[in-house]
Amino acid sequence: METIKIKKGLDIPLDGMPERHIVDARSIERYGVKPPDAVGFTPRLLVAEGDTVCAGQPLVEDKNDPRLFLPSPVTGTVESIVRGEKRKLLEVVVKKDLKDPKDLKDLKDLKDLKDLKDPKGLTPDSPCWWMIKERPFGTIANPDHKPKGIFVSMRDTNPLAPDVEFALKGREHEFDAGVKALEAYGKVHCVKAEGPHPAGNIGTIVAAISPINKGEYVWSVNAQDVANIGRWVTTGEYRPERVISVGGPAAKAPQYYRVLCGACMQRISDIQLMNPLYPSAESSLQHTTRIISGSVLSGNAIKADGFLGMYDQQVTFIEEGDQYDFMGWLMPGLKKYSFSYTFLSGLLRPFKALEPLMPIKPTYSFNTNMHGSVRPFLFTGSFERVFPFDIYPLQLIKACIVGDVELQEKLGIYEVEPEDFALCEFIDPSKTEIQTIIREALEVLRKEAIS
Amino acid sequence: MNMKWLEDWFEKIEPKGKWSWLGSTYEAFHTFAFTPKTVTKSGSHIRDAVDMKRSIIIVVIALMPALLFGMWNIGYQTAMSTGADWHWLYMWWFGFLRMLPLIVVSYAVGLFIEFAFAQYRHHEVNEGYLATGLLIPMIVPVTTPLWQLALAVAFAVIIGKEVFGGSGMNFLNPALVARAFLFFAYPTHMSGDKVWIAADLWGSDAIAGATPMGELAAGTNPSASALDMLIGTIPGSTCETSVIAIALGAILLLMTGIASWRIMLSVFLGGGLMGLLFNAIGYNDYMQLPFYYHFLMGGFAFGAVFMATDPVTAAQTNTGKWIYGLARLQPRLPRGHDAQHPLHELHGTAD
Numbered sequence: 001m002e003t004i005k006i007k008k009g010l011d012i013p014l015d016g017m018p019e020r021h022i023v024d025a026r027s028i029e030r031y032g033v034k035p036p037d038a039v040g041f042t043p044r045l046l047v048a049e050g051d052t053v054c055a056g057q058p059l060v061e062d063k064n065d066p067r068l069f070l071p072s073p074v075t076g077t078v079e080s081i082v083r084g085e086k087r088k089l090l091e092v093v094v095k096k097d098l099k100d101p102k103d104l105k106d107l108k109d110l111k112d113l114k115d116l117k118d119p120k121g122l123t124p125d126s127p128c129w130w131m132i133k134e135r136p137f138g139t140i141a142n143p144d145h146k147p148k149g150i151f152v153s154m155r156d157t158n159p160l161a162p163d164v165e166f167a168l169k170g171r172e173h174e175f176d177a178g179v180k181a182l183e184a185y186g187k188v189h190c191v192k193a194e195g196p197h198p199a200g201n202i203g204t205i206v207a208a209i210s211p212i213n214k215g216e217y218v219w220s221v222n223a224q225d226v227a228n229i230g231r232w233v234t235t236g237e238y239r240p241e242r243v244i245s246v247g248g249p250a251a252k253a254p255q256y257y258r259v260l261c262g263a264c265m266q267r268i269s270d271i272q273l274m275n276p277l278y279p280s281a282e283s284s285l286q287h288t289t290r291i292i293s294g295s296v297l298s299g300n301a302i303k304a305d306g307f308l309g310m311y312d313q314q315v316t317f318i319e320e321g322d323q324y325d326f327m328g329w330l331m332p333g334l335k336k337y338s339f340s341y342t343f344l345s346g347l348l349r350p351f352k353a354l355e356p357l358m359p360i361k362p363t364y365s366f367n368t369n370m371h372g373s374v375r376p377f378l379f380t381g382s383f384e385r386v387f388p389f390d391i392y393p394l395q396l397i398k399a400c401i402v403g404d405v406e407l408q409e410k411l412g413i414y415e416v417e418p419e420d421f422a423l424c425e426f427i428d429p430s431k432t433e434i435q436t437i438i439r440e441a442l443e444v445l446r447k448e449a450i451s
Numbered sequence: 452m453n454m455k456w457l458e459d460w461f462e463k464i465e466p467k468g469k470w471s472w473l474g475s476t477y478e479a480f481h482t483f484a485f486t487p488k489t490v491t492k493s494g495s496h497i498r499d500a501v502d503m504k505r506s507i508i509i510v511v512i513a514l515m516p517a518l519l520f521g522m523w524n525i526g527y528q529t530a531m532s533t534g535a536d537w538h539w540l541y542m543w544w545f546g547f548l549r550m551l552p553l554i555v556v557s558y559a560v561g562l563f564i565e566f567a568f569a570q571y572r573h574h575e576v577n578e579g580y581l582a583t584g585l586l587i588p589m590i591v592p593v594t595t596p597l598w599q600l601a602l603a604v605a606f607a608v609i610i611g612k613e614v615f616g617g618s619g620m621n622f623l624n625p626a627l628v629a630r631a632f633l634f635f636a637y638p639t640h641m642s643g644d645k646v647w648i649a650a651d652l653w654g655s656d657a658i659a660g661a662t663p664m665g666e667l668a669a670g671t672n673p674s675a676s677a678l679d680m681l682i683g684t685i686p687g688s689t690c691e692t693s694v695i696a697i698a699l700g701a702i703l704l705l706m707t708g709i710a711s712w713r714i715m716l717s718v719f720l721g722g723g724l725m726g727l728l729f730n731a732i733g734y735n736d737y738m739q740l741p742f743y744y745h746f747l748m749g750g751f752a753f754g755a756v757f758m759a760t761d762p763v764t765a766a767q768t769n770t771g772k773w774i775y776g777l778a779r780l781q782p783r784l785p786r787g788h789d790a791q792h793p794l795h796e797l798h799g800t801a802d
Binding site: 012014290292296297298299300301316318320321322323324325326327328329330333336337338339340341342343346366367368369370371372373374375376377378379380381382384392394395418422423425426427428429430431433434435436 | 454457458478482484485486487488489490491492493494495496497498499500501502503504505506508509575577578579617618619620706707708709711713762763765767768769772
């Protein structure tokens with residue numbers, strides 16, 4: 001395992017750290033496959049409502065490259081196909097067939113693996129292929145591309161993210177098998193990053209080890225998916241399992257859950273939103289709580305009965321902040337968190353060097369309030385402190401706003417993904433939607449690259 | 452504090468239909484009273500508590516020590532010149548009454564134009580002028596006629612900022628544009644030794660009294676000691692004489708991270724280096740001045756702390772900030788009888 005050390009960044013002190021205790025939730029019945037989670041994937045539906053599907057069977061394929069497909073995570077029947085505006089395919093919902101017995105059998109040790117016959121390789125037509133993402137652009141890996149490295153982050157530094165090594169406990173052999181399978185495509189770097197967020201982001205790791213230039217590609221796989229790939233290549237069984245962390249200021253019982261990809265969150269959110277005083281008051285708090293699949297910094301809001309995002313390994317519960325704040329710009333703000341030290345709360349963390357010595361490390365119950373209105377960029381110099389790339393963040397953002405492709409390339413757009421700008425967006429006093437701006441700029445470049 | 456009634460009142464008076472063109476003005480007042488209840492949609496679902504209003508208000512608070520001291524100094528200078536025996540509180544009150552019209556005119560004219568432009572363009576009103584509008588009266592001579600100030604403010608806001616698209620798009624510091632406008636349009640009111648000390652409570656009559664820079668320009672050594680200049684009990688622009696009061700503001704700006712320490716430090720480095728270079732040449736009295744005198748005179752400190760650090764018009768990258776600050780080692784040569792180098796006006800501030 002390689003290590004990198006990052007200094008720039010910020011660990012947001014968010015309330016609701018999950019306990020290190022895994023609840024098995026693999027018996028959840030409904031699963032959703034969400035094509036919009038895969039960047040650049042134009043779905044063509046391969047199944048109809050009522051069809052019987054087995055785990056690993058393609059549900060949708062990419063119109064542009066039919067080799068790429070998204071498989072069903074479980075064996076069962078297609079319950080519904082959800083479409084949004086302009087008939088955009090949002091979700092394919094599969095209901096699990098409870099009779100399938102194999103589901104909960106675990107591989108205990110290496111001997112089990114050796115006993116298995118007919119080990120398969122990892123090929124583009126494996127149901128695990130979608131787990132490999134490609135940079136630049138963050139699409140599913142193109143089998144024609146030769147990556148200059150395959151990166152696996154062994155530490156997720158997002159707020160309240162799961163401890164990757166803890167999540168992989170008991171799956172070490174599967175993980176090793178997965179790494180071996182991936183090595184057929186390029187050198188695999190398993191990197192454990194030290195330092196504050198975004199140290200563990202793939203973008204940070206790649207930038208530190210081998211930055212992407214124009215025309216180069218790197219692949220990345222989530223560590224737990226490496227184990228899933230290992231399971232597939234050794235047993236031929238597709239079971240996309242994930243230990244997710246569930247927490248946040250609005251979660252009642254922050255802890256870990258073992259689920260399959262795309263699991264319906266209904267059962268988990270029922271527990272997390274339940275008011276302990278009035279158990280019968282049916283999730284009455286739902287309308288004021290936002291459930292985010294993924295981290296608070298770059299995840300997507302889902303409904304209480306929504307599905308875990310395809311690439312997500314955490315779910316965060318935070319209160320909606322749709323309240324006014326009287327003279328918010330003038331009040332001392334002891335309970336408000338700011339990176340900038342413009343509120344009194346800054347006195348609780350006098351200097352970065354002294355921070356480890358402080359007796360109390362307050363956490364803050366963030367909500368979804370913007371804490372201000374949108375303005376042009378005025379202040380400079382703070383983005384650089386949370387952005388561990390050799391890139392000028394503000395200049396790149398401005399180049400993306402004006403759509404100057406040449407300038408974007410010069411400033412290193414190919415190295416970044418929207419999530420790399422999440423902290424910039426968080427600390428921005430101008431309240432600009434930076435991740436959206438970066439995503440849109442990348443989409444323009446991606447479409448140009450295809451045509 | 453339950454402000455529900457005010458929330459309701461604001462929601463009730465929200466301009467709709469034929470009044471919706473007043474949206475910008477409404478937004479300005481509404482967000483002044485309440486941080487809005489807007490929530491995030493995607494991307495980062497949580498946001499830092501800081502916003503533009505908070506950042507700007509920190510600048511305004513940082514200006515307070517210099518402003519309060521400046522008010523006292525206005526009275527003190529008049530008392531010293533007339534030989535009046537005033538209580539220190541009365542000196543402050545005298546200065547307060549001299550400053551108040553300047554501040555009111557600056558805010559009234561500037562904010563009126565800001566609101567008008569925001570309304571016309573259907574933009575939000577940017578809070579940047581809350582700082583600029585206070586900076587302008589703080590760097591002019593106390594006897595500046597109000598109509599000249601009003602013109603300068605209008606010029607600064609329109610030409611220095613709004614023609615480029617408003618706050619964040621300008622490349623000149625509006626406060627310095629105002630000062631430069633005054634200097635070039637009305638030089639007799641802005642320099643010499645008959646503008647720095649108010650003769651009485653009203654009007655623009657002045658008592659003779661030269662600033663240390665003025666004395667140097669006239670070829671004499673400054674009569675004020677370094678300590679006087681450090682404390683700020685010298686004639687000069689209204690609120691930029693006291694290095695100590697400015698330092699208090701600088702501490703706040705640096706602690707909160709609002710201003711760039713790189714710029715501040717490099718401006719002082721640049722100024723110091725130039726002073727040392729002058730010492731080495733030692734051609735005339737000005738060049739023989741101890742290098743640290745440059746930090747104490749001519750509003751150098753004020754310029755370094757509040758002007759050079761203007762985030763919009765300063766360099767944007769960290770390396771650039773060093774260069775930008777060091778580049779301020781412009782020679783501040785007193786040329787001729789009463790004029791300083793025009794660049795001096797634009798870079799640092801003038802006395």
